[in-house]
Amino acid sequence: MPKHHGRARGAGNQNPRRLLTTLGTSTLGTWTRQARRHAQRLNIPLPAALGGIAGYALAHTTSLLPRTPLFQGVVAAVNASVGYELGMMAADVAALRRAPKATPGVNPAPTTASPIVPNPLTGVPTPRPGNGSLRSGLAAAALGATLIGVPLAALRSQRRTAEFCQVPGPRVRWAPASAAASVAILGFFTLCWRITEMLLDWLSHHLGQRLAWRLAARALATLVVLAGTAVLFDQVILRGIRLAGRTVADRLDHSTPAGFTQPDRAVRSGSPSSGETWDSLGLQGKRFVSGGPDAARIARVLGSPAQDPVRVYAALDGRGLAGIARAVLDEMDRTNAWQRQVISIVTTTGRGNANEWSASALEYLLAGDCCTIATQYSGLPSAITLFTSREQPVAATRVLFEAVQGRLAAMPANERPQLFLAGESLGAYGSNGIFTDVDDMVAHIDGALWLGTPNFTPMHRELTRSRDAGSSAVAPVVDRGRHIRFAGRSAQLSADEAGRPLDAWQSPRIAYLQNETDPVVWWGTRLLYRRPEWLAEHRPATTPMGRMHWFPFVTFWQVCADMPVCRNVPEGFGHKYHASQITPAWAGVLGRDPRADYSAIEQALIEDVTIPPIKVFGI
Template sequence: MGLLNRYLSSPLRRGDSAADALAGFVGSRWKTAAARTDELGAVTAPEAIGGWVAYAASYSPSLLARPWYWQGVIAGLSAMFGHQAGLLISSTVGAIADKVGVQIKLKPGIRQGGKIAGGLILGATAIAIPLRSVRWHRRTAAYSHVNGPNAFWAVASTAAAAGIFVALLAQWRATLWAINYISGHLRNRFAWELLGRLVSTLVVTTTILVIFDQVIMRTVVGVATTASARVDLRTPNGVHQPLTPLHSGSPASRESWSSLGLQGKRFTCGGPSADRIAEVMGRPALQPIRAYASMDGRSIQQVVDAVMAELDRMNAWTRKAILVVTTTGRGNVNEWSTSSFEFLMHGDCATAAMQYSGLPSAVTMLSSKQVPVQASRMLYGAIEDRVATLPLEHRPQLYVAGESLGAFGSNGTFASPEDMLSRAAGGVWTGCPTFTDNQAEWTRRRDPDSTVVRPVVDRGRHIRFACSPAELLIDSRGRPLDAWIAPRFCYLQNDTDPVVWWNTDLLWKKPEWLDEMRGTKTPMAAMTWWPFITFWQIAADMPVCRSVGPGYGHKYHSAQCVPAWAGVLGLDPTADWSTLIAALNVDVPPVNP
């Protein structure tokens, strides 16, 4: 309360001129709000309450359990956000009180007692809140099949949060002190009217944004590109050049092994052989075709041309189906999904994919969000045009796939849901973000008695959303869906996948799924929406979204991909696919991003 009392104790005098009033407001009040360096730890009641509320909210349940150090980061940032919100309230109240001539004074004893009591309460609850939240986070961890937190987690995350909050508070105080120092030395040279201060702030803010966009972001992107390029030059253990001429990067390929990049090498050296497919599926099979090209200093159009040349070389146009995969970031392909497709097609297929960026997915989303859409449209369009030149009875069917940013780009191939249904035979998308236009439109068109987590569109005639195989055939109430007729598309989206449910709307808008999931066992049912806090909590789940069991977080595994592709290809999703799933679990090695 100390700062608030000082802030409110000097009301404007009626005899002051307008200029004196403005100077008093922006001079005296600005200095008071900034605080002197010897009052670094002083906070007003609104600041303390705001920080406490935000800190407590950050420990509320989220989609995934987080390690102590990451929870500490989120708690510290949240507390600082709450502190700043409280400061804004305190400053606003102080300005209004000054304007109307209201003074608030407390006796020194009461003020000092309030400080001590407030400090004790804050100190006690700082550790009590994390300890109380351990039970919630254990439930979340158990749901995703990972180890839950313990008492050490609570203590360590509290310490980390305190360190981050103190560091940010010190930075903020130092910045305001510097502004106050400069303004004090320039007082006799410039008029410090409120309007001038606001205009200056606007100019400075605009300048910072321009510098951030044109200088800092370009530098970050440049550094990320360089780092990614170095990563792409690596060839991990267990990744070897393919020998079959039906894979890019082989000795017969126009695309050299060294040019494919890390993710391209992983893709082209993987996949089942004809013998392996025959062994697992119990009937003769063909060797699947895999065509891939990386950036390697080329434009997107040149990369598309390179993929087309590979498809020509391997005569992919004679296969029954062609799968066009839109990759993520540097060119990663979900091997579970692609191999499932190849097994179920008995090898009579070709898969085409390409790298469209040298950046990780997160950086690509920030710097060039439309690049995956552009690349997907160009590659799919080129393949579609080539297929259209073939005799009708010999045209392969076109399927699409993608994960995360790749699912976003793959959906962007089609201008509308109707365009999707008219141009492709089907597809499987895993972990598709909710801000994807076509996915969002299908969700908006859902049947009235279905949810955004499990939308049912037209009783499942063409589009299905699922997490488990059973959900491919029934709705959330256990009622059978209508016949799944071609073209068939499937969105696999885990209820604990932060990539799916994160959206900037969470900053100010309560998501529909929060109320829809009440009463279920999913972590969504235990969550509470807070402006800003929920946005950052789900964003904070992303770094750990793969550190969970299969079928949770952002992990889409063979047990999900096989039934999904079976249904899309017109087979029974609930048939016994255990032999194929077991084979994939053996054949597909774990891959670190």
Template sequence: MTPSLLPRVWLLQAVATGISIATGYGLGCLIAWAVRSCGISPDHSARLRRIGWWTLAGAAAVIVPTFLVLGSWWQQITRDLAGVDRIDRANYLLVLVLALLVAVVILAAARGIRRGTAALTRIAAPHVPAPLARVVALMLVVLIAVVSINGIAYRAVIGLADRTASAADHGTAVGVEQPVAPERSGSPASAQEWESLGREGRTFVAGGPSARQIQEVTGRPAPTPIRVYAGHDAADTVEDAAELVVDELHRTGAFDRSVLAVATTTGRGWVNPRVAGALEYTAGGDSAIAAMQYSFLPSPLAFVADRESPQQAGRALFEAVERAVEALPEGERPALVAFGESLGSFGGQSAFGGAQDMVARTDGALWVGTPNFSPQWSYITAHRDAGSPERLPVVDGGEHVRFAAGGQDLDLDGAPWATPRIVYWQHASDPITWWSFDLLLQRPDWLREPLGPDLDPGVRWTPFVTFWQVTLDMVFSADVPAGHGHTFGPDAAQMWARILEPPGWTDADTDRVHAAIAEERY
């Protein structure tokens, strides 16, 4: 019931509590087994057992209601910190009922495995030594369970999700209309048909600020920003799709723009419109953004089921665009930048061997809400400067790479910032960034160090418990206001202004772009 990174609805709280109950019971059983294995078998009297049970019941009668009340109170504090409306605390009375049900289901599954192991042990016992029979039986039961879940149920669920998502991909979001500007894929002038772009692709090419909107905000004349895209069904391989994107870049004249951005999308092909729009405002419309879809799966499922496709797509698209840029005369090349959010950040970084490779091959990058399993992010974070916190590392004194939760963090106390500039944008309350299997048994540095400003001071690490809390925080990680969790918004204006440093750009320009993005004026 203790607080974690984000507010939890009572249903998710019940699941977290139920898993914790089952885990605690399992650990108790393990300790009891270890004690008996050492030859210790206490023979308590009936009176002592009775006293023990009544003591336990009395403690539970006090502790359980107390923590239900405290848990609901902690959640209200967490909601205030995240800028989310408070809820009726009476809902937390239902947590105990559902939590017990979850715990019973988990316990039943565990006992089913135990019974299966015992049955197989009895079959094997006449033929092999008893200890070996037990080990073999346990391995067989676990193997059967894994094969059943991973090989049958897992594939069925992922297959159904993929088919469902594929069908939904043919739809178009409300209010999205086919662009007529030749600077956009899917327009009448484009080789990429409107229907082939997928739902998110159509939303991407039809969106963004117009030349007029950019001029109104920046006070400078602006061309129409270029957006090119290839859908999942446009080619047989990601490499072929990347070449189609490059063809679109050539068709639209993207290589004549001052800024060319390679965006790696999330699972279904989504590009954060605020991040893309902020880049276009900051570049004064003299920009082109290239992206492509590599999956039908929603990001939560792709997060679990498919971590290869984002990497393949990220490498294929960046390398294809990079080759095209390098084929131009050196003085006629656009500034080549990269960005991506969540799985897009993970996939986009896969095109590089690390921070120095990004510095060598780009003119800047913005990685947003990077998942914890991203190798480049993990390495950079682990090798941060001594004394800097894990939630906002300092790398080589901030020479090229900087971490920020908001625009103000980029200043780094006035330290000089060389170009190219690489920014990792992440929030202290984002479970996507902090979720790891290591949370099961190891307290991370971000919970040893001073907590982020949007975390309850009562957040603590508890073995097993914290892992499940953060796991369930991920479910609604994007359903909070910008600046918290996995929601990234108008601060993209500050990020791109510092990365691109347009000539003559001022803080007032950044403020106007920030306001435009906050108002969704695109």
């Protein structure tokens, strides 16, 4: 028998092996006691209840786009959780102030009228009122009425938003479906919170036996959890998402989209005469080079002779950005693209997608006398690229732009094609990012058209901040429209929102198209704590933005929830731009009157480009 068999068995006197044994055998009992204690805490402090109800109600205020019940349930559940936690914090602070100060050597007198119990998350005493069946019944009835009544009251606003976006509005059963989704998600949140709470309590209990202050134990436990979460997110979740995204992308890139075939025209990459093989272009590249009008189609629409437009595309195919740029130059040499009137560099989104309406509109307007370039810079979708390598589209654009610009600089000035930039969403961010400021941009390009530029684009923010006095953040006027113009409707390319004509549009001409209901344009982390300018302005009450109100945290999550459905609306709304917006914008950038009649080209674009079906919001 060991000599120390008679030693006291307190936790502080145990050797490491006995301490681990004690901890292991007590874990089940600790968790059981914790679960029993949580189950008994059926009464919720009034501030927490009011906070949860307020958060749930605020989540049903007007947002930019109509919502499915699932997304409405997500927003409502998150907001209710935050409101509840804020209410709990208020209750804890109030209880701490009411608690009598302890006198050394004197035990406080017991009380049974309003027992004080510690909050399991904060350790701060919180009063727990007595349990009454009548009170519980009334509370349950009020909760049920709130869960259904709030979404029912929001139906009118949802229908008005759906009507504005030209989609079917929700029916009455949208309300209970939304409430059910909220309850399910809240249940999941509660489960996660309880597990985390019990882990923190367990760590605090055992660490508290070895550290001087329980607060230090709590802080250490929190740091451990946060650090573990950060490592898990970065090394496991994000790495897994990147790996899964690339795997799916590789599989898709080896397929051919339905309805698209290898081009036989020499002016297209991927053709039999091209150095870029059909199979190397990837899914989006195949769509790009096989789409768009040919000379015969353009001539029929315009009623005048036309050329075959040049389309150049280069995918990753195991190359770096410099290798992709060299492949583009080789294709431009092969197709004699340097003799065209315009060269347009399109910065793609995610895995290499280019907006077909934008590329085709430019080709129609120029009667085919142009070369449009697009490349793939990532094997991941835009959403993943945004969080894992946001600077990749900027780097890809810069390498390609400098390569093309270098070749143009070597040509005689009177023989150089005009150089334009284009891009949508993450592509617009990439194109804007290669310039240091507005003067740098105006000095190096002949024009640009960007669609749905994200709010986090520095150039977009700077232009919006420096807008002319009296113009809005939704349709800012910069220097009376001398070089740069923002528009949601074609009329705004020639006049401000009040109908006042802009000054003459001088070269270089740059246009930003942004829909009032596009959450990509208006989303930003500052929505968490600051009312944005676009909500501080007076907008028409007929628009969703005109009926929106800013609330801390709430508005941020509302616009976040609009993001996944921002393309489930007709063109001209959300993050989708219509031919009737794009064609006049390109015409203006080319120096033509954006108010002229381009209906023949717009109709041809609608006929040429297949539009995916719109998901119905109402149920």
